[in-house]
Amino acid sequence: MATPMTAAQWRAALKAEGVKFTEYDSWTTRGRDAATGKSFGPVHGVLNHHTAGSNSLRAVAVDGAPNLPAPLAHTFLPKSGIAVLVSCHRANHAGLAAANVIAALTAETKLPRQDKTSTVDGNDLLYGIETENLGNGTDTYTREQYDAWVRWNAAICRHHGWGAGSVAGHLETSVEGKVDPKGPVEGYGTRGLFVFSMGQLRADVAERLQHPASWSPATSAPPTTEERLTSLEKRVTALEKK
Numbered sequence: 001m002a003t004p005m006t007a008a009q010w011r012a013a014l015k016a017e018g019v020k021f022t023e024y025d026s027w028t029t030r031g032r033d034a035a036t037g038k039s040f041g042p043v044h045g046v047l048n049h050h051t052a053g054s055n056s057l058r059a060v061a062v063d064g065a066p067n068l069p070a071p072l073a074h075t076f077l078p079k080s081g082i083a084v085l086v087s088c089h090r091a092n093h094a095g096l097a098a099a100n101v102i103a104a105l106t107a108e109t110k111l112p113r114q115d116k117t118s119t120v121d122g123n124d125l126l127y128g129i130e131t132e133n134l135g136n137g138t139d140t141y142t143r144e145q146y147d148a149w150v151r152w153n154a155a156i157c158r159h160h161g162w163g164a165g166s167v168a169g170h171l172e173t174s175v176e177g178k179v180d181p182k183g184p185v186e187g188y189g190t191r192g193l194f195v196f197s198m199g200q201l202r203a204d205v206a207e208r209l210q211h212p213a214s215w216s217p218a219t220s221a222p223p224t225t226e227e228r229l230t231s232l233e234k235r236v237t238a239l240e241k242k
């Protein structure tokens with residue numbers, strides 16, 4: 001449990017972790033605290049979502065969804081990988097969460113199956129990010145987007161002194177049948193195309209947290225001109241010997 005990050009702490013944590021971001025108008029004052037009479041926090045963990053749509057920034061920040069006023073998350077992460085901060089207060093993203101999962105998240109132990117008989121309001125307790133993806137199983141998270149996603153989760157965990165065990169997906173906490181986040185990912189580090197899973201996201205966040213915030217994963221960079229020329233020379237030499 002911890003006190004929610006202030007706007008200044010958000011900026012500092014994300015910048016240190018290498019998250020590129022912009023700030024949506026009034027993000028430091030926008031929230032559901034006054035309207036619900038409930039304040040955000042103490043925070044217990046981080047919750048990840050996919051938008052199930054495209055160009056959802058305005059919906060997440062201002063317009064909301066049917067019967068669900070905005071903000072719908074703290075951050076919107078489009079395919080560009082440049083995050084948009086939309087709120088640092090109470091946001092409507094988590095809905096009802098299973099109390100047993102929240103307890104495990106807080107203790108950073110393996111998340112159990114949701115016991116739907118006892119619930120809490122996840123919006124009181126969890127940071128939330130809406131990552132742009134149609135959620136149709138074929139729409140792909142870009143490499144830049146996934147890299148920023150890992151960094152965003154790690155930045156919050158590092159700020160609070162949490163481990164990757166404080167990171168969850170909506171499908172793990174919800175008692176309302178949510179299935180997000182899911183979908184293919186273009187790649188990360190030296191890994192090519194893979195299918196998103198919360199286990200993999202937590203492993204990637206855990207790997208980041210073993211390094212300083214300034215760390216970047218090794219990538220399978222394309223060969224340099226020099227390497228390509230050397231390779232060409234070898235092939236020419238081999239041909240000449242024939």
Ligand SMILES: [Zn+2]
Nearest residue numbers: 049050170180
């Ligand atoms: Zn969700």
